[in-house]
Amino acid sequence: MGKIIDALQQALPLLGVAANVTAASTSNIFAVPDSAWKSLNDSVSGRLHLASPAGLPCFTSYESAWGLDANAPNAAQCQTVKSGLSTSLDIISRFGGYHNPTFSTCMRRGQKCTLTATEGIRNDTCFQGTVPDYYVDAQSVEDIQKSLQFAQQYKLPVTIKNTGHDYRGGSAGVNTFAIWTHNFAPDPVITENFTPDECPSPVGPVVTYHAGQIGTHLYNSLQGTGYMIVAGSCPSVGPSGGWVAGAGHGIFTPSFGLGVDNVQQMKVVLPNGTYVTANRCQNQDIFFALRGGGGGTFGVVTETTTKLHPDQEYSYAFVQLPVTDVRGANEVLVANAERWSEEGWGGVYGVLDVAGSPNLVWLGYNANLNLDEGKASLKPVTDYLEALPGSENLVSIFKTLPNQITAQNDPVLLSILLPEAGVSLTRSSRLVPKKNFQTADGQKALVDALMENKFGWGAVIASPTNYTLAESDQPGGPGESSVSPAWRDSIWHLTYTTTWDPADPVATTPEALASMFQEMSEAMDPIRAITPGAGAYQNEADVYEPDPIGSFWGEKNYARLLAIKKQLDPDNLLSCWNCIGWNVNDERHECYLNVRGIGPSN
Ligand SMILES: Cc1cc2nc3c(=O)[nH]c(=O)nc-3n(C[C@H](O)[C@H](O)[C@H](O)COP(=O)(O)OP(=O)(O)OC[C@H]3O[C@@H](n4cnc5c(N)ncnc54)[C@H](O)[C@@H]3O)c2cc1C
Structure with a gap:
């Protein structure tokens, strides 16, 4: 008998025993007969599993959907999980691992199974949080078909999980049945x-x-x-x-x-x-x-x-210096933003908090400019920084990269992204339109709004400013996409970010989390106020974005998306936070907080 069947057999009898624990649940997951789970397992070649948080081996008790029970910790497994706590590839290799671990916890009840790098086995309870209860480790189209047919038959709430990177918890859900796609990855x-x-x-x-x-x-x-x-x-x-x-x-x-x-x-x-x-x-x-x-x-x-x-050569620029005159730094970046977008730079720049002090950081890649043109393009910012006290510490690197792989593996780029692994983080986004940069008044209003935020800012320069959308993909065309139209006339995907330790007992109380999410959401309000009708990037957005429909899709795209959703999934089996057709009071979202009037009411 396989290990999975053993695990399922151990767990399934608990359905009856723990009926009082699951009584509050409306998820049909608890009404599925044991025999049905077993035949699903057979039909997916034994790839149905009970899901648990990655940290479980380090705890002495475990509260799953079936109730609280003792747990035999496993020192070796605990050590393995802990050693990969901040390694992206390690986190994504575990179903119960989440890049942003707070979204595997029950924020609303302060219940978690997160680990610190220093503590070993803990005489404490690991909570299931938002980690789904069952998952199929899907490795073929047939595995996915069987899983979705099963979900249809029993009307199960379904979570799709891939890498678990989602910044808003989309790949987790209370009392859901998950389809994990991570191992469905033959060579391209x-x-x-x-x-x-x-x-x-x-x-x-x-x-x-x-x-x-x-x-x-x-x-x-x-x-x-x-x-x-x-x-x-x-x-x-x-x-x-x-x-x-x-x-x-x-x-x-x-x-x-x-x-x-x-x-x-x-x-x-x-x-x-x-x-x-x-x-x-x-x-x-x-x-x-x-x-x-x-x-x-x-x-x-x-x-x-x-x-x-x-593939081709690309120009590269990396400039960095601590700054004390934050307003001056903001002004030079805002004043040159339109030019840089017209010249085709991609990357990120802003005034970011680096080791506790503000730094002007400019990191860019360019397919259109040669090395000299790249240097000339950034001259306003390098001239500005060279004139500042402390300019002897200026980092200013310009070079030509031979190909894409060198750019993607740029250690500076990776040093910004990889430390996010295993850290809890939330952000806020605004796609800032070109017109905000085109007048002196517009620039001043933008700088004023940036000065109001305490998080530091990064403008991801990723809008397709130098790209002509094919005729077929224009609105009404057969290749139209449903992204916010704001992507097409923005220059910045402006982001504010804050981080906290997912295992910190003080930072992870419901009250502390709620106030942190609220602060992050409200921080973007001054920018929202000067960019009416603009958008936000849904994948890197504020969890409590005040206008998700207008910001993520626009009303017209939203109406079409909602009609498609109702046709394809009338029972809303597939859903996630702030996703098309979602219901905030759906049990799968019950661990979210109530912030800015958005959140479950039960
Ligand atoms: C460190 C870091 C760096 C990032 N860098 C970038 C970046 O450079 N550019 C950018 O645009 N975004 C970036 N993001 C944001 C990223 O695009 C989102 O987090 C995205 O949702 C991740 O998708 P995933 O499938 O990897 O993750 P998951 O968390 O597994 O899934 C995310 C969402 O997609 C759904 N999903 C996953 N697979 C499927 C599928 N096969 N079919 C249908 N739905 C599916 C899930 O249900 C969930 O709702 C970054 C995020 C992080 C944490």
């Missing part, structure tokens, strides 16, 4: 002159990759082929998962378009278990929804086929 395949199914003509070179593929493997697979691709800056984000579902930006999106603009075809298992192909020639509604409508909502994407571009 290049096709030199691809014709999307049912389309009349080829679209050129593409690469096809599956649901569990991560950025770094995709980039590595293209090394030496002469091609480059638009994917995320973070090496471990899933380009076929939440990244593309939300829009998908990276260091080259200004010149080559957003992730959604580059997709040529997607394959998806719909909530009713049917497997369909979506592209510009068939299932255009689904193609629209999967590219911008948000992850975890319309089906499980199994593979994505994306355009390849000829």
Whole structure:
């Protein structure tokens, strides 16, 4: 008898015993007969598992959905989990691991199973939190079809989890049945002159990759082929998962378009278990929804086929200096923002907190400018910094990078992204339109608003400012995507960020978390006030974004997305926080806090 069946057999009898614990649950997950779970397990080749938080081996008791019980800690397993606490690839390799661990905890009840790097076995309770109760480790289209057919039969709330990077907890959910796509990752395949199914003509070179593929493997697979691709800056984000579902930006999106603009075809298992192909020639509604409508909502994407571009050399700039005159630094960055966007820079700049003091940081990659042009482009900022006291500490690196892989592996870029692993973090986003930069009054208003925030700021320069959207992808066209139209006329994806230790007992009380989320959300209000009608990037947004519909999709896209959602998933089996068609009082969201009047009322 397999280990999984043993585990299932140990757990399933608890259904009756712990009926009082689950009585408050409305999830149909507890009404599924044991025999049905067992036959699902058989149909997915033994890949059905009971889910537990990654930290469980370090605790002496465990409160799962079936109640509180003693837990036999395992020192060796505990040590293994602890040693990978802040290693992205380690975290994503565990179903119960979340890049942003707070979203696996029950924030509302202060219940968690998070670990510190120093503590060993803890005489304490590990809580299930928002970690789903069961998951299928899906490794084929058939596994996903069987799982969704099963969910349909028993009307189960479904969570889709890939890497667990989501900043708003989309890949977790209380008392849900999860489909884990991380291990569905065969090698990417290049096709030199691809014709999307049912389309009349080829679209050129593409690469096809599956649901569990991560950025770094995709980039590595293209090394030496002469091609480059638009994917995320973070090496471990899933380009076929939440990244593309939300829009998908990276260091080259200004010149080559957003992730959604580059997709040529997607394959998806719909909530009713049917497997369909979506592209510009068939299932255009689904193609629209999967590219911008948000992850975890319309089906499980199994593979994505994306355009390849000829690789080339890129100009690189990295400039950094601590600054005391924050207003002056803000002014120089705001004054030159439009120029930099027109010149095609991608990357990030801003006045960020570095080791407790404000630093002007400018990190960019450019496919259009040569080295001298790159230096000239940044002269306003380097001149400004060279004239400051302390300029002997100025870091100013300009060079030519030979190809995309060198840019994606840039140690400076990775030093910004990788420390996020295992840290709890929340952000706020605003897509700041070009027009805000075009007048002296507009620039002053922007600087004033930036000065009001206490978190420091980073402007991700990722809008497709140097990219012409194909006729087919214009509004009303067969390749239209559902991302906020604000992406098309913004210069900045402005972000504020704050972090905390997910195991810190003080920082993780419901009150402390609520006030921190509220502060982060309200910090963006002055920028919202001067950018009416603009948007926000749903994948890196405020958990309590006050206008999710207007900001993430715009009213027109939202109306179409909602109609598609109702047609594909009338029972709302697939859902997540602030996703199309969601219900804030759905049990799966019960661990969220109530902040700014947004949150579960039960
Ligand atoms: C360190 C870090 C760096 C980042 N860098 C970037 C960046 O450079 N550019 C950028 O645009 N974003 C970036 N992001 C944000 C990222 O795009 C989102 O977190 C995204 O949701 C991650 O998707 P995932 O599939 O990897 O993660 P998950 O958390 O597993 O999934 C995210 C959402 O997508 C859904 N989902 C996952 N797989 C599928 C599927 N196959 N079918 C349908 N739904 C699915 C899930 O249900 C969930 O709602 C970054 C995030 C982090 C933490």
